[in-house]
Amino acid sequence: MKFIIGTKIEMGQVWNEAGERVPVTWIKADPCKVTQVKTDEKDGYSAVQIGCGEKKRLIKPLAGHLKDLPKFRYLKEFRVSDPENFERGKEIKVTIFEPGDKVAVAGTSKGRGFAGVVKRHGFHGSPASHGHKDQLRMPGSIGATDPAHVFKGTKMGGQMGAERVMVKNLEIVQVDEKENRLAIKGAVPGARNSLVEIIAQ
The missing domain is CATH 2.40.30.10 (Translation factors)
Incomplete structure (x- = not known):
């Protein structure tokens, strides 16, 4: 080897x-x-x-x-x-x-x-119009009402690189x-x- x-x-x-x-x-x-x-x-x-x-x-x-x-x-x-x-x-x-x-x-x-999430996971972001004034680069929904918690592994913002x-x-x-x-x-x-x-x- x-x-x-x-x-x-x-x-x-x-x-x-x-x-x-x-x-x-x-x-x-x-x-x-x-x-x-x-x-x-x-x-x-x-x-x-x-x-x-x-x-x-x-x-x-x-x-x-x-x-x-x-x-x-x-x-x-x-x-x-x-x-x-x-x-x-x-x-x-x-x-x-x-x-x-x-x-x-x-x-x-x-x-x-x-x-x-846009840079880290390639999310497309929200529309620039239709009532979205400050949501352009936000992740959107991270879960439903019924489980009432966020599942592990959900793609969100965080530390990127240095691995x-x-x-x-x-x-x-x-x-x-x-x-x-x-x-x-x-x-x-x-x-x-x-x-x-x-x-x-």
């Missing part, structure tokens, strides 16, 4: 061999290191924890966890079926991927704050070993400089 964590830089474009323009997202993925290998016998499940980034100071429990490794800012865990192929301190680089590989990318979507989103079946277009960058076709979740996880499918 192949995976790495990196930082979303920006969107751009490249041209393929057929001369077609391909929109891509550039992701900076500096070499990561394995910080912990979890097994079924010891931990109850199989996973690999990797770290990246730099941090000036660590809290003592984390400093002990990374005592023989660099001071990583980010730690992420990935479920694996072959933990025996990993060992603490092993380096993971962008070269594990090749152009044409299909990947899933997970990140934190842009936070939109408290959004109304984990995974986009699957994206294609790797370029692998830049010199700059530790990946070009992934299309858009990926998150703002610029946000952390993303790239997992081979």
Whole structure:
């Protein structure tokens, strides 16, 4: 299984061999290191924890966890079926991927704050006339008289974005070993400089 964590830089474009323009997202993925290998016998499940980034100071429990490794800012865990192929301190680089590989990318979507139903759920709103002077973007009825309560899951205004989103079946277009960058076709979740996880499918 192949995976790495990196930082979303920006969107751009490249041209393929057929001369077609391909929109891509550039992701900076500096070499990561394995910080912990979890097994079924010891931990109850199989996973690999990797770290990246730099941090000036660590809290003592984390400093002990990374005592023989660099001071990583980010730690992420990935479920694996072959933990025996990993060992603490092993380096993971962008070269594990090749152009044409299909990947899933997970990140934190842009936070939109408290959004109304028109923006959050795509409601059409009310007519601008026929007695509606201040109802244009209101949700309308949220329930009937008989149940006398609002059902859970009713689409209403509320916090929008700032949640984990995974986009699957994206294609790797370029692998830049010199700059530790990946070009992934299309858009990926998150703002610029946000952390993303790239997992081979």
